[in-house]
Amino acid sequence: MFTDFFYTLKSRKVPVSITEWMTLLEALSRGYISDLDEFYYLARAILVKSEAYYDHYDVAFQEYFKGIETPAEISEQIMEWLKDPINRMTLTEEERALFDSMDFDELLKEFEKRLKEQTEQHDGGSHWIGRGGTSPFGHSGYHPSGIRVGGESGGRHAIQIAQERRFQNYRSDLILDVRQIKVALRGLRQLTRIGPEDELDLERTIDVTCKNAGEIEMVWTRSRKNAVKVLLLMDVGGSMFPFADLCSQLFSAAHSSTHFKDFQYFYFHNCIYDYLFQDIERQEWVSTDHLLHILEPDYKVILVGDARMAMQELTEKYGAIRYYERNDTPGVIRLKQIAEHFTHCVWLNPEEPYYWNHPTVHLVGKLFPMFELTLDGLGQAVRKLVVKR
Amino acid sequence: MANSDGFDRFSGSPDYVISEPLKNAVNVTIALERPLLIRGEPGTGKTLLAHSIAHGLEKKLVIWNIKSTTKAQEGLYVYDTVQRLNDSRFGDRDVSDIKQYIKLGKLGQAFISPEQVVLLIDEVDKADIEFPNDLLNELDEMSFYIPETNETVTAIHRPIVVITSNAEKELPDAFLRRCIFHYIEFPNSELMEEITRVHFPDIKDTLLREALKTFYKLREIDDLRKKPSTSELIDWIHALIAGGIPHDRISSEIPFVGTLLKKETDYDYFMARMGRKSYGKNIDVYRMSH
Helix, strand or coil: CCCCHHHHHHHHCCCHHHHHHHHHHHHCCCCCCCCHHHHHHHHHHHCCHHHHHHHHHHHHHHHHHHHCCCCCHHHHHHHHHHCCHHHHHHHHHHHHHHHHHCCHHHHHHHHHHHHHHHHHHHCCCCCCCCCCCCCCCCCCCCCCCEEEECCCCCCHHHHHHHHCCCCCHHHCHHHHHHEEEHHHCCCCCEEEEEEEEEEECCHHHHHHHCCCCCCCCEEEEEEEECCCCEEEEEEECHHHHHHHHHHHHHHHHHHHHHCCCCCEEEECEEEEECCCECCCCCCCCEHHHHHHHHCCCCCEEECCCCCCCCCHHHHEEEECCHHHHHCCCCHHHHHHHHHCCCCCEEECCCCCCHHCCCCCHHHHHHHHEEECCCCCHEEEHHHHHHHHC | CCCCHCCCCCCCCEEEEEHHHHHHHHHHHHHHHEEEEEEEEECCCCCHHHHHHHHHCCCCCEECCCCCCCCHHHEEEEEEEEHHHHHHCCCCCCCHHHHHHHECHHHHHHHHHCEEEEEEEECHCCCCHHHHHHHHHHHHHHEEEEECCCCCCCCCCCCEEEEEECCCCCHHHHHCCCEEEEEEEEHHHHHHHEEEEEEEHCCHHHHHHHHHHHHHHHHHHCCCCCCCCCHHHHHHHHHHHCCCCCCCCCCHHCCHHHCCCHHHHHHHHHHHHHHHHHHHHHHHHHHHHH
């Protein structure tokens, strides 16, 4: 059944909604499709809204259309599905309402008519539309107006295109929640008036104008811009692996948020010692002292980590888990320096609070207000970061 | 087939080479009257597509360039209160007529145009994260209400809406659901040859082949921050022709590499690579002579 394609897409995690599905049916019923290749691209344009999901789509398409050689078979399936009222039972109420709002008999009639016309007028075989040069939908070769219309899809079969899975690299299962995090981070703003005086101060203009006995005098003011600077410090130690996805969501949200005045980020392993990493792979690092020196105390500091480690990693000299770090200052002193230097710090913990009952988590929690790395926790943390002190 | 419905109306314009899937996406957009959302690497011709549609269908193009400060309201109309205030003091215009102080934005202009126009909303993701949501209703209904004059502006002809995005920000789901989406892939070398030939009809085959070969080799370097794209290639070929560079020097020297690599780090990286290569050659020479 054709609707199974919808559910195949869903099960392959393509975020496709009933609205888009109806759009596709509308396009199909108007007869915009002449073969499976076109169906592949048309359905993709209508159903998939990000190249990140093109690969999911390719996988689903292969799964569903494998073995189906001709568009006639799809059309039969659609027809069958549309005719069978039992299929409606599987829909939710909302979906049913949507389906009912369209006049299906009308739709079907039109659809059948077109199908007939097409098979009669053109080659009448398994393809609706001939692949020769006369049809406006001709594939390879030249368009009647003499313009080459792209060589890439000429003569190739949609299944083959799907099988290639060219969009594998665009896949990014992270995308879903980045937006939500970004919206939460938007709370992180302190508007101050900077820059040229280019905004009309309405209240004062009215005031001054009244004092002038109605002679208009404009008063201008500086526009308000966000002055928030953010420092993000992330734990990339081994115990953080299960939360790697979550952390990279937070990172990409913060990184692509354009409203911060400045955004700096560094990494550490389990705890902060004498150095912080700028780039783990390239082993680029910067000394913690230097950072405390160059960054003003008004940076909003977000630390991300599970704060779970062996006690000596936190309290002992040379306690760093990477033995060659040879830290002269115990980690807890470093954390204290950070907490004291910056006026606003929060610690986001990806673990559930249920698991926070651990000596080092307690200790870190005393130094920094700790919040769970969820949307709610993030919201609370952001509020904590913008309170005046 | 469905020419009567107006499907398959757009077939490219002489100055723009279009792939079959994109052509279909454009035509579905026109037929279903939904906005077309275009994404793709910078320089793959997202903006040019709208120009090409307008040119190919012989329609007027209305461009709305989105900046980080753009508000959805600006696209509809602006009520110039300051001008009215000023006129009430010094002007000789009738200030009771608010209509003359309502200035329609790009969307409004597209609506009231007596003929169907192509409306390009360029780089929609530059604006605030809620910007697309603020336009949902207007793009759906193709009408908006001006409370100041108690008027409703309704589109005489639904414009063909093309929206481009660089994926800097996530777009809201509700907005995406209403769009037809197409991702412009980076052209393969055959399509690229077509594209360059459109720009340089008289180019020599040998020069073009060498330039393309070098170009794609350069794009294969993964460490580049910004890979050169179509527009850079065109600039580069322009420079090659203007400089009268013989084709056999292109791949070995890559003249005018500054037109292809725009980031300083990329340029340095590339120079270092080139330097190492010639260093390797020197050693070979040294070995051979001993």
